[in-house]
Amino acid sequence: MNLLAISLDQPATYWQLGNSWILISVPNFIMIMIMLALFVLALVLPFPGGEDEA
Amino acid sequence: MSRESRKAREAFYARPWTGPNRHYDILKEGAIALLVVSVLVIFLSALFSSPDDPALTFKGWATDSPTNFYATEVQQLAGTSGTATYGPPYNEGDGPSLGPLTFQKWGGVTHPIDTANDFVITPLSSQVEPNDVTAALKAWGAATPDQQTKWAGDYDTALQATADANGDLHIDAVAKGDYGPVPDLAKGVTAMAVSGAFDNAMTGQGQFFQTDQTKQLLLMGDGSYMDDKATSLNLQGNTWGMMNEAGSWPGQQWLAFTSVWYQLPAFNAPDSATGLTRTLTDNADVWIAAILVLLLITFTFTPFIPVLRDLPRWIPLHRLVWKDYYKKHGRQAA
Amino acid sequence: MSHGTQAPAGADFEPTTWTGSVRKRWLSTLPPEKMLPENQPSYVASWIYVFGMLTIVAMIVAIASGVIITLGGVQWFHESSTGKFFNSVHYWSVQLFFLFMVVHLWGKYWMAAWRGKRALTWATGVLAFLTAVGVGFTGYVITTNFNAQWIAFEAKDVMNAIGVGSVFNVTNLGQMVTFHVAPLPLMLVVIVAMHVLLVRKHGVVPPIDAIDHDAVAPAAAETESAEVAS
Numbered sequence: 001m002n003l004l005a006i007s008l009d010q011p012a013t014y015w016q017l018g019n020s021w022i023l024i025s026v027p028n029f030i031m032i033m034i035m036l037a038l039f040v041l042a043l044v045l046p047f048p049g050g051e052d053e054a
Numbered sequence: 055m056s057r058e059s060r061k062a063r064e065a066f067y068a069r070p071w072t073g074p075n076r077h078y079d080i081l082k083e084g085a086i087a088l089l090v091v092s093v094l095v096i097f098l099s100a101l102f103s104s105p106d107d108p109a110l111t112f113k114g115w116a117t118d119s120p121t122n123f124y125a126t127e128v129q130q131l132a133g134t135s136g137t138a139t140y141g142p143p144y145n146e147g148d149g150p151s152l153g154p155l156t157f158q159k160w161g162g163v164t165h166p167i168d169t170a171n172d173f174v175i176t177p178l179s180s181q182v183e184p185n186d187v188t189a190a191l192k193a194w195g196a197a198t199p200d201q202q203t204k205w206a207g208d209y210d211t212a213l214q215a216t217a218d219a220n221g222d223l224h225i226d227a228v229a230k231g232d233y234g235p236v237p238d239l240a241k242g243v244t245a246m247a248v249s250g251a252f253d254n255a256m257t258g259q260g261q262f263f264q265t266d267q268t269k270q271l272l273l274m275g276d277g278s279y280m281d282d283k284a285t286s287l288n289l290q291g292n293t294w295g296m297m298n299e300a301g302s303w304p305g306q307q308w309l310a311f312t313s314v315w316y317q318l319p320a321f322n323a324p325d326s327a328t329g330l331t332r333t334l335t336d337n338a339d340v341w342i343a344a345i346l347v348l349l350l351i352t353f354t355f356t357p358f359i360p361v362l363r364d365l366p367r368w369i370p371l372h373r374l375v376w377k378d379y380y381k382k383h384g385r386q387a388a
Numbered sequence: 389m390s391h392g393t394q395a396p397a398g399a400d401f402e403p404t405t406w407t408g409s410v411r412k413r414w415l416s417t418l419p420p421e422k423m424l425p426e427n428q429p430s431y432v433a434s435w436i437y438v439f440g441m442l443t444i445v446a447m448i449v450a451i452a453s454g455v456i457i458t459l460g461g462v463q464w465f466h467e468s469s470t471g472k473f474f475n476s477v478h479y480w481s482v483q484l485f486f487l488f489m490v491v492h493l494w495g496k497y498w499m500a501a502w503r504g505k506r507a508l509t510w511a512t513g514v515l516a517f518l519t520a521v522g523v524g525f526t527g528y529v530i531t532t533n534f535n536a537q538w539i540a541f542e543a544k545d546v547m548n549a550i551g552v553g554s555v556f557n558v559t560n561l562g563q564m565v566t567f568h569v570a571p572l573p574l575m576l577v578v579i580v581a582m583h584v585l586l587v588r589k590h591g592v593v594p595p596i597d598a599i600d601h602d603a604v605a606p607a608a609a610e611t612e613s614a615e616v617a618s
Binding site: 062063064066067068069070071072073074075076077078079080081083084087088091092094095096098099100102103104105106107108109110140142143149150157158160161162164165265266267268271272274275280283284289291295296299300303304306307308309337339340342343350353354356357358363366367369370371372374375376378379380382383384385386387388 | 424425426427428429430431432433434436438441442444445446448449465466472473475476477478479480481483484486489490495497498499500502503504505506507510511514515517518521524531532533534535536537538540541542545546548549550551552553554557559560561562563565590591593594595596597598599600601602603
């Protein structure tokens with residue numbers, strides 16, 4: 001049932017800061033960016049308002 | 055904020071809420087969330103599937119890198135392999151230490167592995183072998199343990215001495231010497247691996263039900279076959295391996311705070327280093343485990359730790375969460 | 389002979405049995421209206437609040453897909469495309485589970501949600517995270533592929549270094565499957581349930597520096613509007 005639209009069965013791209021030990025795979029980086037984006041959006045997007053009850 | 059007002063506020067936060075409420079259907083929210091997440095997961099699964107790199111086999115190892123397999127088996131006979139020199143729980147030894155604390159040693163040898171027998175002699179003996187291997191097995195069995203160690207140790211040393219500039223070994227370049235049946239045993243077990251029979255022998259280990267892969271996995275980790283594959287996929291500990299995944303799938307981003315320590319130079323000292331970094335590098339696992347325990351304690355007791363518990367107040371992201379409430383119902387002075 | 393009068397519903401009775409004592413304790417702490425309320429304090433009005441629920445539903449999808457995988461076994465997904473699909477569902481639900489959990493954690497931290505005697509709620513959250521890592525880890529080492537081989541081979545060094553490798557043998561498939569499908573997910577569900585019940589018990593934490601309406605006298609209303617205006 002795999003649509004194989006995007007096959008991830010290939011080596012990942014890694015981003016390294018110079019020659020340092022700071023190294024991250026692009027897929028992991030994307031997931032972390034999604035976490036941050038959802039966090040920021042959750043804080044700023046308006047939540048459907050309800051009327052205060054008594 | 056004064057201590058008194060802090061106490062008063064804490065008491066207020068603890069009391070049941072008597073302020074304004076709003077209509078909220080939490081189970082409906084849960085049902086909608088379940089639907090959304092299920093659809094999202096099914097979509098991601100259909101689009102991206104999941105990783106499944108086939109397991110490595112001894113047949114693959116002996117076919118792709120026969121010399122490396124051969125040399126590793128010689129080390130098993132000589133008692134010089136990674137597994138043979140590991141220490142508890144597989145054999146006698148010390149293992150890493152955290153200062154005077156040697157948890158690994160205290161754990162005891164609870165899963166004994168005799169590398170010569172478990173990884174060479176027993177598998178070879180489990181099936182009919184060509185005449186030279188049968189004779190080699192007989193010669194090995196008839197020898198004293200000291201003789202066995204001498205033959206295998208000498209052969210291991212001689213074989214390692216054939217390493218060229220690339221680090222590759224050359225079996226046919228081994229210097230002449232008294233190695234007893236060791237070369238025939240190594241040749242026999244390599245042929246057995248190429249045939250696939252070695253995988254079967256190691257998997258079953260003579261039992262009908264066998265669900266413990268410790269022995270075969272330890273053998274697979276000796277030598278360079280599995281290690282090289284892991285390196286190529288950035289799965290070594292010091293390339294964030296704990297966080298990474300095969301292929302282009304996301305890995306375990308939530309393990310960043312455990313993986314980061316293995317990257318630090320203090321835990322990756324070169325062979326020539328001495329002193330503190332030598333100690334830390336040689337005992338990295340237990341030192342990092344200790345650091346993680348400290349982190350966990352800090353994490354758990356955050357509500358009671360000054361600065362850590364105050365950051366939310368100093369960096370007031372919470373004003374975004376509650377901006378509508380503050381607008382309608384006000385807020386106290388900080 | 390009378391069979392004894394039935395104690396009334398609700399918490400207003402004097403228990404005469406262990407069972408009755410537990411019931412009274414339960415109903416005092418978590419009466420039905422607290423367990424299943426139709427409202428929330430009006431400050432519960434931000435998208436950040438949905439991430440706890442999202443984490444739980446991702447866990448539900450992970451458990452459900454895990455149950456389906458047990459019908460095929462740990463080799464199933466190598467051999468069958470249906471098995472592969474459910475492996476993918478299990479994998480992605482776990483990815484989302486941790487993603488939502490991290491956002492939930494960030495939210496709770498910056499809201500200092502431990503205030504008002506809620507430190508135990510925070511602690512059970514930490515414990516849930518730790519247990520989830522354990523469930524995830526045991527899941528990885530039973531995938532019977534290269535990943536399982538490598539992860540188990542590496543992780544054994546940590547387990548051995550702290551002296552538990554003989555009891556928690558990560559290279560023993562039989563043991564790891566048992567851990568992954570029974571005690572660990574059960575522990576996780578129990579800890580998450582405790583976490584949620586603690587939130588129900590204490591209520592959602594009020595905003596930092598919210599005004600205590602019961603303490604504010606009418607004379608102080610000027611201060612209030614002055615605060616709002618500023």
